[in-house]
Amino acid sequence: MEHISFLVAVVIITALAFDFTNGFHDTANAMATSIATGALRPKVAVTIAAVLNFAGAFLSVKVATTISGGIVNEKTGIHPEIIFAALVGAILWNLLTWLRGLPSSSSHALYGGLIGATVVGVGVNGVNFDTVLTKILIPAIASPLVAGLAAWGATKLAYAITRRSDGETVTKGFKTGQVFSSSLISLAHGTNDAQKTMGIITLTLVSVGALPKGALPPTWVIVSAGAAIAIGTYMGGWRIIRSMGKGLADIKAPQGFASESAAATVILTSSHMGFGLSTTQVCSGGIMGAGLGGPNGKLRWSLVRRMVYTWGLTLPAAAAVSGAAAFVAQQGNWGVAVVGAALVAGSGAMWVLSRRQPVGADNVNEAAEADAVTPVSAGPAAVPTTASTTVAA
Numbered sequence: 327m328e329h330i331s332f333l334v335a336v337v338i339i340t341a342l343a344f345d346f347t348n349g350f351h352d353t354a355n356a357m358a359t360s361i362a363t364g365a366l367r368p369k370v371a372v373t374i375a376a377v378l379n380f381a382g383a384f385l386s387v388k389v390a391t392t393i394s395g396g397i398v399n400e401k402t403g404i405h406p407e408i409i410f411a412a413l414v415g416a417i418l419w420n421l422l423t424w425l426r427g428l429p430s431s432s433s434h435a436l437y438g439g440l441i442g443a444t445v446v447g448v449g450v451n452g453v454n455f456d457t458v459l460t461k462i463l464i465p466a467i468a469s470p471l472v473a474g475l476a477a478w479g480a481t482k483l484a485y486a487i488t489r490r491s492d493g494e495t496v497t498k499g500f501k502t503g504q505v506f507s508s509s510l511i512s513l514a515h516g517t518n519d520a521q522k523t524m525g526i527i528t529l530t531l532v533s534v535g536a537l538p539k540g541a542l543p544p545t546w547v548i549v550s551a552g553a554a555i556a557i558g559t560y561m562g563g564w565r566i567i568r569s570m571g572k573g574l575a576d577i578k579a580p581q582g583f584a585s586e587s588a589a590a591t592v593i594l595t596s597s598h599m600g601f602g603l604s605t606t607q608v609c610s611g612g613i614m615g616a617g618l619g620g621p622n623g624k625l626r627w628s629l630v631r632r633m634v635y636t637w638g639l640t641l642p643a644a645a646a647v648s649g650a651a652a653f654v655a656q657q658g659n660w661g662v663a664v665v666g667a668a669l670v671a672g673s674g675a676m677w678v679l680s681r682r683q684p685v686g687a688d689n690v691n692e693a694a695e696a697d698a699v700t701p702v703s704a705g706p707a708a709v710p711t712t713a714s715t716t717v718a719a
Contacts, residue, residue, distance in 0.1 A: 349558020362571030382516020383552030415648030442645025470611025481619030575617025
């Protein structure tokens, strides 16, 4: 029991570490466009996002139950080593995509890690693939499209309504609106993403008999998960904020307000229905829709392509890493130690690499050195595209 108790504590700490990476990885979802348009100063933006992420964690637990009793079958013998391995794969993928400045899905990294580790640990019967399809894969495809279409329409409407108005007044008004729309996304993000760690910790407690099957997250789990994602959010994922705010499109205040409003609506609706969607994909879809709906209708397609490729790779890549980690972790105490050492070494290496070209609140809105804008033929006009937005970020 002492070994199990220690292992459970390690899993819980690792789950909160994932929650922390989720926070700084996804800060851009809510605040990238507000920072890019100047609606909010960078440090003010991440502070607001952190507070509202914490508050959002208390609004619902439906997404948490999708993870703790939905994706995996609790009756097949899920144990802490499997959950630990799942978290290792998710954290390493989060850090790798953060290092590259790519707005990938922390949620899908977690789901992929959980699926891969469970398949290796207890077999394919341990995964409820019907739930994976209906609650994860279908929303993954539909949600960015819905958010993109909604943002495109809202952008068109915003410019149509204000076309005869004073430009400076319009910009000021939409920047004020962005304060509220970006805050709503932060609240929605806490409602959706903080619950995923709640579900992981609850699943761990169920696996060792500390909670009955089907139990809801205890209050201390809700508080700790909300606090971890809030702290991570406050740290600011500046590399991804730069990519989303400046890399996908040249977003102006009306477009920022439209994209944020559309994304917040999709996230809150999905959270209410228990869908474990990716807030990153929703917000990215909203930004792309707003970019296309703007006066110039332009996107930087090189980053869009890399981002979409990363979305497709996230779940299987995290599953593969977590499956390998689960195989090693189940060999005994030494296996768990090896997996833990690999997590620490990999995380440390990526942090060291990130210090070569740091991105912070003071330079998040600057163009990176590798962001040379080159024209790409697109009919009668050339569309600027970013050659390598993420290398320097």
